[in-house]
Amino acid sequence: MKKSAEDKTHDLKQLRKSPLATPSDLKVRATRDVGAALNAILADVFALYLKTKNFHWHMSGPHFRDYHLLFDEQALQLFAMTDPLAERVRKLGGTTLRSIGHIARNQRVLDNDADYVEPQDMLAELRDDNEVLAERLREVHELCAEYHDIASASLIEGWIDESERRTWFLFESGRNGVCSAH
Incomplete structure (x- = not known):
């Protein structure tokens, strides 16, 4: 369906008022709710990424090499989620996280600022965090299904599988x- 000149003029005026507005066929409520849920996931992923890198950098002990490499691999997976998450929020017409402070205000993953963490405790903490991330991703997937946001749901399905793999x-x-006492 072709837009009329009047519709195009209206769209241009709206764009000037809100330069970051992105058109979507999803309802305003859907873009708001899904965008907010994805931003919360994004904050959690950044927090979990940094915690994983923290443990990677501060690993010590007899399994140093194995755990060091495992944490690095998992951190890369987490970081790879960030751009698609943020871009999905923008595609929906929302805005996304802008700073470390913004992440801190939205994250639900707890930081670990301890000077030293035993390797087994690192494994257990990251396992639990990844398990909770998978649970939260499922919740957002349900929200996406409710609003018929198939594209977001499709991305989330892969991330659930990755989170379950990291947990495993x-x-x-x-x-x-x-770590095995679960």
Whole structure:
């Protein structure tokens, strides 16, 4: 369906008022709710990414090499989620996180600023955080289904699988210690 000159003029005026507005066939409520939910996930992913890198940098002990490499691999997976998440929010017409402070205000993943964390505790904490991330992704997936946002739901399905894989690897890596008590 072709837009009339009047519609095009209206669209241009709207764009000048809100230069970051992005057109979407989803309802305003859907873009608002899904965008907010995806931003919360994005904040959690950034927080979990940094925690994973923190543990990667501060790993010590007999399984240093294995855990160091595992955490680095998992951090890369988490970081790879950030751009598609933020871009999905923008495609929906929303705005996304702008700073570390913005992330901190929205994250639900708890930071770990301890000077030293035992390797088994690192594994357990990251395992639990990834498990919760998968749970939250499922909740957002349900919201997307409710609003018929198939594109967001499709992205989330892959991230659920990745989160479950990270959880599994962390669980199996920690079987010989505290991490297996779940």
